[in-house]
Amino acid sequence: MVNVAMDSLTAKILARASGRDRVEVGETVVATVDKVMIHDVTGPITLDLIDNLNARIPKPESLYIFLDHYSPSPSIPASGIHRRFRIFARTNGVINFFDVGEGVCHQVMVEGIVKPGEVVVGADSHTTTYGALAAFSTGIGSSEAAYAILTGRLWFKVPEPLYVRLDGALPSYASGKDIILSVLGILGQEGANYKALEFAGPGLRTLSMSDRLTVANMSVECGAKNAIFPLDEVTLDYVREFNTPIDLSSLSYLRTAKVESPHLTLDLSTLEPMVAKPHSPANVAPVPSVEGVSIDAAFIGSCTNGRYEDLLAAARILKGRRVSKDVRLIVTPASKRVLMRALQDGLIKMLLDAGAVVTPPSCGACFGGHLGVVGDDEVIISSSNRNFVGRMGSPKAKIYLASPVTVAASALEGCVTDPRRYLG
Amino acid sequence: MCLKSVEGIVLVVGDNVDTDAIVPGRYLTLTDTRELGKHALEGLDPSIPGKLKERNLIVAGRNFGCGSSREHAVLALLGAGVKAVVAESFARIFYRNAINRGLLVVEAPGVSQKVSDGDRLVIDLESGVVVLASGETLPFKPIAREVLEIIEAGGLIERLRKELQYGRG
Ligand code: SF4
Numbered sequence: 001m002v003n004v005a006m007d008s009l010t011a012k013i014l015a016r017a018s019g020r021d022r023v024e025v026g027e028t029v030v031a032t033v034d035k036v037m038i039h040d041v042t043g044p045i046t047l048d049l050i051d052n053l054n055a056r057i058p059k060p061e062s063l064y065i066f067l068d069h070y071s072p073s074p075s076i077p078a079s080g081i082h083r084r085f086r087i088f089a090r091t092n093g094v095i096n097f098f099d100v101g102e103g104v105c106h107q108v109m110v111e112g113i114v115k116p117g118e119v120v121v122g123a124d125s126h127t128t129t130y131g132a133l134a135a136f137s138t139g140i141g142s143s144e145a146a147y148a149i150l151t152g153r154l155w156f157k158v159p160e161p162l163y164v165r166l167d168g169a170l171p172s173y174a175s176g177k178d179i180i181l182s183v184l185g186i187l188g189q190e191g192a193n194y195k196a197l198e199f200a201g202p203g204l205r206t207l208s209m210s211d212r213l214t215v216a217n218m219s220v221e222c223g224a225k226n227a228i229f230p231l232d233e234v235t236l237d238y239v240r241e242f243n244t245p246i247d248l249s250s251l252s253y254l255r256t257a258k259v260e261s262p263h264l265t266l267d268l269s270t271l272e273p274m275v276a277k278p279h280s281p282a283n284v285a286p287v288p289s290v291e292g293v294s295i296d297a298a299f300i301g302s303c304t305n306g307r308y309e310d311l312l313a314a315a316r317i318l319k320g321r322r323v324s325k326d327v328r329l330i331v332t333p334a335s336k337r338v339l340m341r342a343l344q345d346g347l348i349k350m351l352l353d354a355g356a357v358v359t360p361p362s363c364g365a366c367f368g369g370h371l372g373v374v375g376d377d378e379v380i381i382s383s384s385n386r387n388f389v390g391r392m393g394s395p396k397a398k399i400y401l402a403s404p405v406t407v408a409a410s411a412l413e414g415c416v417t418d419p420r421r422y423l424g
Numbered sequence: 425m426c427l428k429s430v431e432g433i434v435l436v437v438g439d440n441v442d443t444d445a446i447v448p449g450r451y452l453t454l455t456d457t458r459e460l461g462k463h464a465l466e467g468l469d470p471s472i473p474g475k476l477k478e479r480n481l482i483v484a485g486r487n488f489g490c491g492s493s494r495e496h497a498v499l500a501l502l503g504a505g506v507k508a509v510v511a512e513s514f515a516r517i518f519y520r521n522a523i524n525r526g527l528l529v530v531e532a533p534g535v536s537q538k539v540s541d542g543d544r545l546v547i548d549l550e551s552g553v554v555v556l557a558s559g560e561t562l563p564f565k566p567i568a569r570e571v572l573e574i575i576e577a578g579g580l581i582e583r584l585r586k587e588l589q590y591g592r593g
Contacts, residue, residue: 028568028570041452041494042493042494042495044455045455045495045496045499048455049581052581053581053584053585053588055588069452070453075453077453077454078453080453081453123493123495124492124493125491125492125493125517127493139493139517140493140517140520141493141495141498141517141520141521141524142495142521143495143521143524143525143579143580143581144520144521144524144580146581146584147580147581147584150584150588151584151587155570157570189440189487189490190440190486190487190490190513190515193487193513193515193516194516223487223490223515223516225516280440367449368449368450369449369450386444386491386492388442388444388445388491389444389445389467390444390445390448390449390467391444391449395448395467
């Protein structure tokens, strides 16, 4: 491999996947796709197309199917969709089929499935999440998913990199959510449109994999095609935890990322808890400036912040306390694995004791389909990723996005609250 | 390419129209284009689906189609009879989905300032301009080669059908 050290990690992966030594920014390449993901919202259109072509799936083991958005099914049409998927998986030999209750696609995909250096596409915009593992991953449409499933390849324009340098250490009250909300506030809703957000710098070592996954997840909210982190000790520890088989010697090209002359530098040590106000994830403000806004509901979950670390962070605040009687706090673990671990460690009991409603693993309230739909004129603070009009239910509702600790502190007080009050 | 120009009556929308506004989540169990069309842009304004009977071109501001990757958004616009979207700029996945499904999308910087609701507009694909009601023309960004190839093949799936029939050439 003759990769040029200065190239972006994204360009290096796309070069490898298209059998080239080097690719230029802006050039179109046809890359081999390692894995394709579809789910119960975008997948039915993909199945229609595959059925219509009457085609055989050449590598069913590369296809990952999730029933996670309507999970368990809240309606007759959704049950019909699920039934169709089950039959499809059985007849096409799709072994990687995750039925209701297994969890949100993006969380399960990073629990030992996606490997550093891979090219992974998913019919879901938050497929950018896997970049936290030093993979190239991006969201595509349902037709492109059918194309990738049937041919094992897809065309990509090599995106222009947007380098973000992280300095300093992440304070204990802040997390990946506060980082990405700060980035969104600076770049705006289309500030990284079509670009590859690449994170590097000395601050990285203070970011857990959970923080990185949150950052990569929400990078799409400023239009990024993908987000990527270099491979370091945090990545390796994570990969080991899941026993993901990797060939480290072939991945050394993912270790070095560009830190000089970045487009954006963030000093993590000065970070405040951040919140995105209605109705855009880029409409951000420091929590103190919106403190006191009353809320009716609070949600901790989703592929952004429904991990074990998120539940643990929330439990740190909720332990031995009671959620305000005017607020319903809904907690939806992002996967069965997360739920099991939180059960074993007593976190679930702690959350229930504090007055939370704990649901099965699902997209749940994030998507406004079930498990906590928000009504007219209600205000919710949520650890998820989108606060567009109508996203979580009624178009007349207001959604604030924040980190799990900010959501937990707000649930206790009944209004938007700075978590530092509880974290000393 | 046989498509030379597209003409229609305009519906104007603003910046950052997201895919939840184009098709709210509660309709996503639908996959039928016609049915989805009945709800096109309903999330933005419930009166829009009714208006799309006589308006068949959408002129938008920046970042049209941002948010989720739902291809339903493109299908809903097609189902409502929308022939093209002319915008200041598009979000990435929506743009790809539109091309793959044969919805014409052109980026014409400045267009949202110069067009009003109900205007007649012509998209002249041969000359690469949008012809405004006043007769003034506005150039749009040239369409990339790889995108044209997909359009010429009749969309991504038609191209795939040919590839599957004839192998990889
Ligand atoms: S949790 Fe929310 S953002 Fe994530 S995949 Fe599900 S619906 Fe999409």
